[in-house]
Amino acid sequence: MNSNTLTPKRLQAMDAYWRAANYLSVGQIYLFDNPLLKRPLVIDDVKQMLLGHWGTTPGQNFIYVHLNRIIQEYDLDMIYVSGPGHGGPALVANTYLEGTYSEIYPDISRDTAGLQKLFLQFSFPGGIPSHVSPECPGSIHEGGELGYSLSHSFGAVFDNPELIVACVIGDGEAETGPLATSWHSNKFLSPVADGAVLPILHLNGYKIANPTLLDRIPHEELEQLLRGYGWAPLFVEGDQPERMHEAMATALDAAIEKIRAIQDAARLHGDVAPARWPMIVLKSPKGWTGPKFVDGLPVEGTFRAHQVPLHPRAHPGHLQLLEDWLRSYRPEELFDEQGQLMPELAELAPRGQRRMGANPHANGGQLLQDLQMPNFRDYGADVPEPGVIGIGDTRVLAPFLRDVAKRNLDQRNFRIFGPDETISNGLAAVFETTDRQWEAATQPNDEFLARTGRVFDSMLSEHQCEGWLEGYLLTGRHGVFNCYEAFIHIVGSMFNQHAKWLSVSAGLPWRHKIASLNYLLSSHVWRQDHNGLTHQDPGFVDVVMNKKAGVVRAYFPPDANCLLSVMDHCLRSRHYVNLVIAGKHPAPHWLTIEDAAAHCAAGIGIWDWASNDGGAVPDVVMACCGDVPTLETLAAVSIMREHLSHLKVRVVNVVDLMRLQPSSEHPHGLSDADFDELFTKDRPVIFAFHAYPWLIHRLTYRRTNHQNLHVRGYKEEGTITTPFDMTVLNDLDRFHLVMDTIDRVPEVGAAGTALKEHLQAKLIEHREYIERNGRDMPEVRDWRWRS
Template sequence: MVAGGLDGEDPMKVHRRMATALDDALAAIDAAQAAARSGAGDARPAWPLIILRTPKGWTGPKVVDGEPVENTWRAHQVPLDSVRENPEHLRQLEQWLASYDPVALFGESGEPAASLAALKPHGDARMSATPFANGGRIRTDLRLSDFRAHAVDTAGSRTVTASATHGFGEWLADVIRDNPDTFRLFGPDETVSNKLDAVFEVTDRVWAARLLDTDLNLARSGRVTEVLSEHLLQGLLEGYLLTGRHGILNTYEAFVHIVDSMFNQHAKWLEATRDIEWRRPISSFVYLLSSHVWRQDHNGFSHQDPGFLDVVVNKQAHLVRISLAPDANTLLAVMDKALRDVDTVQVVIAGKQDQPAWLSMDEAEAHVQRGAGAWDWAGTPGSPDRDDPLPDVVLACAGDVPTLETVAAADIIRHELPEVNVRVVNVVDLMKLQDQREHPHGFTDDQFDELFTTDRPVVFDFHGYPSLVHQLTYRRHNHDNIHVRGFQEKGTTTTPFDMAMLNDIDRFKLVLDVLEYVPGLSARHPDAKASLQERRDAAREYAYTRGEDHPDITGWEFGQG
């Protein structure tokens, strides 16, 4: 279908041709939808395409100051830029505006003529009023089954392992089953890779193209939308939320950067509509980022980038939430909370590989409610005769792999530096670090000081770039004592523990930091530094010669040192 106008063609003729083409296109769409809904045939319809061809700057001044404007780059600028000073420019502007015949369109008072008013939509037919453009009017809460049914049974220990995303995927299947018309999962062909494949027990991937006998989980209807285009998925989920429904976009952490600008625009839209009284809240945009920077055994440096967090925290604080789930049960509690929220962007990071299930379900829920807290079971009491109620050092962590390395570091200290009192602090809600005056989830200064102290060294093992923790805590009383380990933009296709060592977030490096920052500790243990470095070197040598991590690393369990 073509509706076009070449240079010099009467605009009214083009308008009529465009109207005819639009009517024909809508009729073709109606016919295709009717056929699909009646079940008549399985053919993929050929959707209509309208091509409108007109000169750039059409109907405006063709020539200004002797230079051509219409159909040139000048039409994209301000064609008449000095109408206040240049009488000829003013005359051309008047001629241009008069060509639209405003006298016939508006009365002397400036109100639209009756012929125009009759075309005006009323009630829900108005663009701003239709519930399909103001989806909050028709949004309903998700029916969420009890996520606790999919909890990992820790059996009272800290040694059970589980895949966080696998467990979440089982609950996600329940969510899709119980909300068959209001929830969709979006992802760039990574549902199985990110271990969410339990959803295929209750739904399929939606697919409109040709179906082959060898296809798996493809169907004309399905609640999983997969296409290898993060841009398209972002736009689809935004539209789905704006029409009053719910969804999740899951993707590899490194490639969510592809939609940085689209995330920015969605956040800006949320901010701009915040104070519009008639616009109702919509479901929050939920990102689940897995296959993250610390677990890319088969992909390498190209797939290692945690920097989306830095983009997100720069938006208005009330719009963004960042959760770094340290284990499987915590991810379930985080997602239950995220899927109930409105008018925010929720960024959730969780690994797909088996990791220790540190917390029971009850502990995980309480931890998510607090957002951050001391794990007393992971800390060390230090000398039994000490009078100081404060720890000698705080080992803080955010993210599943940093948490593993932090707990392992504390365990080494418990066995090899027993006089050191260590407090282990895990942060699941990253915005807790920010001042409460800056973010609604932030700790007050008193709360932050109670957890991190005002004068003790803090060694913070972080999932992302170290500068982000400093950005969030720069106002805190103890900021000068906060030493952050994180991604240093060093990576390759290597073993998980070597990846940690390349970026100095590993357990041995953390204990070396404790030796450096706790006054007098290194002098009391003169051989400790060399011993720790030897173990680091041995772990690297083993990984490079065997292609896998040393059994002392892969087989480590809490409590063994």
């Protein structure tokens, strides 16, 4: 890759800029004082606790300065995604050098005092993390966990035709499953409507303590691997700065010209043949330009450079090594007497929003536009009386999502994501408006594949869908992720990182709020009877509930009209993770669309039409949360109405799970007085819950009447069986709910004892029937609510 891309003057200036970024990076890790070494270094100038990661940092600084050049020369709209997790010093240093950091944080000024604060805050109490966190300008990618940089990058460029994302992928990160899968994202990138991703695979040879696979395989094998993924790799290898600068500049010019050629061919000449997009493989030493040997052991180019290579407080001889290291960058040539970057170096950074730290795509809420929304009430199911059977809740929702997509086609700011499950989850109606985006080959019998689709569900990877959606949201757009409930766990750690990002960024006034991440989980635990135990797991809600109250919401609409109301709310919301769980199979409708809207707005409420307590203190509260638990609760109530007619029963339905928490714990939480008004202070509460029962106890343990709360839910009992038997196996069925009531309400008397014996016989009859006929008893299948 050697040529004469850089003039000697430009090469010298870029090398000096790189040295400045490296100096600031080392200073962040080590220095408590004396930021410009105006005097010899003493031990009190060094932080008491040294935290950070040096190994990846010089390579990322090298990349950043070269990206600055091509941004200026080609007038690029570009952001930087740092995949190597703890590369925080590099991004902080470079956004400081370009001026963005001081504009956002004026107290970190561009002088000696600002440098002092810049260094002190890094990995310091009250300061900033060592990874590329939300506090860092220009970042859309949380560096705390590896594997998602490339999928985030592609999510960012979908529907952003002018944007280029430079995605730096660590060779340790490249060993993760999500990253290995995300190389295939190029099969979904439209050269007409989307931007481009420039992957830069950074081979520095080592992880924490081990070599990396992609660094140790032969060059030919690595090239074949990347070409097999559909990329056109350009290689930059070495450790001599002058030669590496020239090679990197040449490679970047070739990459940008190739990207533009692909886009121009498609946009100007209609050539939409599958493209082989360029990428760069940068092979440089780990800890490049750092100490070569420490205590007789090699450091640069080894795993020992991964974190903090020198420890002056533990090893006094390291203090001089640290000073020599810092002075090797010749800070007196880089910063003037006031601590400001030399003007000729400052000229190397792009201007205004062309700076990667100031690019609005990296603060996506700045670009966010409201969705054009249809009126969800127009899609409501007709409910002449409670209990009328519908086609399936998500199937009622599907035309609404179809028209959301249709109304926002011109804005190109809404997409539906899912791992090959959109049709399976009952959302087939969306394909009446749009198709799946697909850039690979097609065959005549394929369905709904197009280069202009708004649905991403033609790759069977939950990781990929989650990463794409997160990148899409973080750069200012909207979306929905539909998935089987049992398998959303695959992205549990990705959800964790996104929720943490939302939580931290909500406290940063310069970060604008983004659209919420909306999960629609269907094919849920109670209707996976045909697939068996492997598909039966409602535990994702437990993971969601572990996150801060300010960013998570969980909704369990009991019917289709409630689902419409909930999804309308979620698509309009900002800066949350919304979890919505709904069924796709034929199920009863309970509420008219207006009643559903009112019920969902309240989040919880008494269903007077199903209760007979007349507003007085009930004998028992029958509570339910989720579509199947609601069905079984109402069936249980109908049994009690027939056999225990003297019993005063109150039915409480919960849509918004957060309403159960105290108002001191969650903004949606009920006050103690309101909670007691619904659930009483001393009466038995039989609570039928969609997921694991202990979550309800966890949310309500401080409530007055918690000792009388009895929760039924999924208790890890399942197999291939009938729908109703799934509830029986977990004691959530109508018969068990009635027996639970009898056991806890003395007022039932002898009638209750007789009814319990009858229901126990019913359970035996049920078991014998399904084993003989392979389906549920007619009285279960055909049950309907009777007012």
